[in-house]
Amino acid sequence: MSIIETDLDTVLDVEQSKVLGALRNNDLENEAIYIFREVAAQFERPVLLFSGGKDSITLVRLAQKAFYPAKIPFPLMHIDTGHNFPETIAFRDKLVQELDLELIVRNVQDSIDQGKVVEESGKYASRNILQTTTLLDAIEEFKFDACIGGARRDEEKARAKERIFSVRDDFGQWDEKNQRPEVFDMLNGQIELGQNVRVFPISNWTELDVWSYIQKEAIEIPSIYFAHKRKIFLRDGFIWSAEDDVVFRAEDEVVEERMVRFRTVGDMSCTAAVLSDADTIEKVVGEIRASKISERGARIDDKRSEAAMEKRKQQGYF
Amino acid sequence: MEVLKIATAGSVDDGKSTLIGRLLYDTKSLTDDKLEAIEKTSKQKGYDYLDFSLVTDGLVAEREQGITIDVAHIYFSTPTKSYIIADTPGHLEYTRNMVTGASTSQAAIILIDARKGVIDQTNRHFFINNLLRIKEVIVAINKMDLVDFSEERYQEIKADFEELMGKRDYQDQKITFIPVSALKGDNVVNPSINMPWYKGQTLLEHFEDLDKEDVYNVGTPRFPVQYVIRPKTEEFHDFRGFAGKVYGGELSVGDEVVVLPSMTRSKIKEIYFYDKKYQTATRRSSVTITLEDEVNVSRGDMLVKVGDLPTIDKQFTATVSWMDSQNLNLGNKYVLQHGVNKVLAKVENIHHKIKPDYSGVDTEVSGLAMNDIAQVTFRLNKPIFYDTFKEHRTNGSFILIDNQTNNTAGVGFIE
Structure with missing residues (x-):
């Protein structure tokens, strides 16, 4: 069988003896697979933090690729704020069943009921920050030593500084000024008992990389990522869902029905929609390519202050 | 792209x-x-x-x-x-x-x-x-x-x-x-x-x-094994796949390989990327390789082509860039991570400090402080399989981990 030399990044198919298409993500995909294997080899109790969003769904596909034909050798964990889009939860349960994975769910509501955190109130009330306590408790409960997440450096400026293996002390805190240098491919996962490492396999991906990958791999994602009719209201230039009572709405905020989709899927209380007619993955990718607003521009939790994310990260947020 | x-x-x-x-x-x-x-x-x-x-x-x-x-x-x-x-x-x-x-x-x-x-x-x-x-x-x-x-x-x-x-x-x-x-x-x-x-x-x-x-720098193909995949399912009952990333050159089905450090010889049987098999894995691809023979391979081992052996030694000299607030001193012991392989290393000799502005070397050295660059000889508890950094950017570099703090304390380039 002849081997066609074309690009260094291509792998040749035995059956078809042709170069695999779309090389767009190959370097990034190879890097992510490498990171997943380092996690499985270096840690005793890793867990993949699964939010039901596109980034964590992409992580699951990459983990499948890293360990095929074996199953993904660690469980998924969802920190449920209780304010998730119902579509996301349904999607999560279906995915876990199809891939025969173990799913752990821990609820922010439980942390509230136990008096560990206090629910925010008012116009911008969100359970987003409250997740941190529930997450840290779960890490302690299961003694997880590595938590894999879908954070990307292009999302936000504090995340741009994040390492691939990011050490948290036993209070879950991030010491951003004293991070381990990461040279070449080598990942140092040595930690002390009680510490844990946050692992970010798609650190170097951009939002467009993720969407292109979802398209190329034909990965299924929750329906709310595609344009759909929804009852919404406007506030501060953001579009909020009015279909449930999670988002606080004042009486003078008028509800209307529009075609929208979500570009990022976080807690409902802090995730705004965008007006869109993109009802297929092709159209969504096209829209992202042309977009002039950054992805986290629709996350109200980042607008609290210039350093909102950095502060949350120091406290143990993802 | x-x-x-x-x-x-x-x-x-x-x-x-x-x-x-x-x-x-x-x-x-x-x-x-x-x-x-x-x-x-x-x-x-x-x-x-x-x-x-x-x-x-x-x-x-x-x-x-x-x-x-x-x-x-x-x-x-x-x-x-x-x-x-x-x-x-x-x-x-x-x-x-x-x-x-x-x-x-x-x-x-x-x-x-x-x-x-x-x-x-x-x-x-x-x-x-x-x-x-x-x-x-x-x-x-x-x-x-x-x-x-x-x-x-x-x-x-x-x-x-x-x-x-x-x-x-x-x-x-x-x-x-x-x-x-x-x-x-x-x-x-x-x-x-x-x-x-x-x-x-x-x-x-x-x-x-x-x-x-x-x-990208080209070298000879090196395949450090990251992880052994054993599905233990009915369909893949006897499957033993060696997961890793190919560095330097490419590897193909049928290539005769040597497993380091055991020096066992075998042939590449299959190359998987996810659920598809390929004839050739190019450098920087993360693949899973199976071998023709039942060979004992574990994390840290390395597959190389027959005739393309790296240096296998328990002692070498390297240029070290020190990154830790605690000094590197003569006789200190560190965990040396070479790719995905870990061994223990002892500082045998600090030859000289290199002034990183081309102003020469400093031969009176007792230890290395943060940001120092120096030529250092290490002795290991087990041999590693290395190339010089000149020949191979990946297989010629390593990090030093402080066993007390677990910090990545330095990086080295093998000479």
């Missing part, structure tokens, strides 16, 4: 952040909300121009002091390439961040302030990029607007830099000079109308033209 990673180095006021901001601005990579934030903050500070440094200086401490203290990663793309910029701080005390940023980059930008010319920091930045064998270095002579876009000044600085180039160890490094004004936008993305005497490419044009095959 290709991904090109570029490390930037410059001193505190060379305008590194402004250059990156300009790259993003002129490639229309800044989104409206980010632009708005920059405009708002620039106005608050009373600047009459856009303060692009806000794009890169992500941490509160950095914004307070107006400096960059950690490697930040910035992403942008053109229709032909995706770019990752590893923005590393340039001051003396942060050499470790420069080494970190440069280790994963294929190209580097060294910034020079046209008013100041080649200074100590420039020597240092060049030294580190050369030590790390970065193939493409762009010397961007910035702030040309402040020297009246003078060709004479540009030539003067170029000549000074060329003097440095004679001293470098890695002579094949390709060096390109570009006169720019990041603040005004000359020769960054768009050609300068103020410097008609410059006939070369703009910074971005140069990057766009870089051939990817050229910017």
